[in-house]
Amino acid sequence: MDVADGTHEYGDVHLDILTLDTQGVTAREDALAIEEALEIRLAGSEPVITMRTPGHDRELAAGLMLSEGVAHSKDDFEVIDHLVGQPNVLQVVLKRFKATKAERLARSSLSNSACGVCGKKKLNLEAMQGLAPLVFSSPLSRQLLTSLPGELNKQQTLFAHTGGLHAAALFDANGQLLALREDVGRHNAVDKLTGWALLNDQLPLGERIVLLSGRASFELIQKCIMARVSVVCAISAPSSYAVRLAREFGITLVGFLRDGRFNIYAGAERILGPSYALPASVDNKRLA
The missing domain is CATH 3.40.140.10 (Cytidine Deaminase, domain 2)
Structure with a gap:
């Protein structure tokens, strides 16, 4: 089983807050999920910026490119890693770069953490064209x-x-x-x-x-x-x-x-x- 264990560096941040309830005002410490911008630099294409919780950034970029039809397996990547000393910048180099596919990713020019299509200039539906209907043979109880x-x-x-x-x-x-x-x-x-x-x-x-x-x-x-x-x-x-x-x-x-x-x-x-x-x-x- 592979789960996020909460131990990566930027998972959450603790700060002092005030809580108001029927008993009055209480000072306490609270934990907040961190939200930071990740810049994904795909060689040969415009950078994509998304707001995210830091951690598992390589998977985030790989999944984004899968969903946009830019990559389909790990063998499609020559490089997919952070730039040295820049935890919020991820460099991606594809082995077989195709400008037409990269355009799909460029349409994602700015995404925020609330909506994966916010900021897109066009819904990228062409990547799904021609896909066969999905099959699930096991029983679902x-x-x-x-x-x-x-x-x-x-x-x-x-x-x-x-x-x-x-x-x-x-x-x-x-x-x-x-x-x-x-x-x-x-x-x-x-x-x-x-x-x-x-x-x-x-x-x-x-x-x-x-x-x-x-x-x-x-x-x-x-x-x-x-x-x-x-x-x-x-x-x-x-x-x-x-x-x-x-x-x-x-x-x-x-x-x-x-x-x-x-x-x-x-x-x-x-x-x-x-x-x-x-x-x-x-x-x-x-x-x-």
């Missing part, structure tokens, strides 16, 4: 799915300290936690997770389950599609576009997975059998 949030909570070390981080966790078909990443940004947490898979030769993730600590939005489902994840579960709600993509690409999408219950938005037949299959298309006007 209610008991298995409802057990996942508890496993996530046990390992969210930075969230336990700060209360201000998102998480993305990878499980196998038996519910075994394989990897977990945390970040101030939902999309960063997923990029770190898929980047871990890419750099450790774990792709594709067809027989794996991804659990999101918050909501399932368009950009998170897009990233899972590029990593070939066939089951995505979220503690909170999905968006209409997320459901549309999940149904189009054959993802089983579960939302509001908490307190022993959940909603199924796509791929219900993997959990309940073929008679419960949901429509393949989504009327965005009706759902939006």
Whole structure:
């Protein structure tokens, strides 16, 4: 199991604050999740800046490039590492650089920690074109799915300290936690997770389950599609576009997975059998 252990240098910061409650004012120490800018310099392309929680930066960059269709395996990288003495600058050199693919990354010119598509000039949908529908052959039981949030909570070390981080966790078909990443940004947490898979030769993730600590939005489902994840579960709600993509690409999408219950938005037949299959298309006007 590969989880963020909270020991990397920049995980959180402690400072003095004041708390007001019915008992009055109390001075105490609080832990905050650190948010800093990471500049990703891809040779031959414009730099990309994203706000993130420092740590697992190589995985973040690798996952971002996977989601944008710029890289597909660790063999695509000649260099992927921090510049000496610059922990917030990551240099990336591809073995087979293609300007057309690098343009996709350049469109990400500025991302913030709240939204993986904020600041983009265009949604990069072309990387998903021609991908086959996703397949998951193992059975998915209610008991298995409802057990996942508890496993996530046990390992969210930075969230336990700060209360201000998102998480993305990878499980196998038996519910075994394989990897977990945390970040101030939902999309960063997923990029770190898929980047871990890419750099450790774990792709594709067809027989794996991804659990999101918050909501399932368009950009998170897009990233899972590029990593070939066939089951995505979220503690909170999905968006209409997320459901549309999940149904189009054959993802089983579960939302509001908490307190022993959940909603199924796509791929219900993997959990309940073929008679419960949901429509393949989504009327965005009706759902939006």
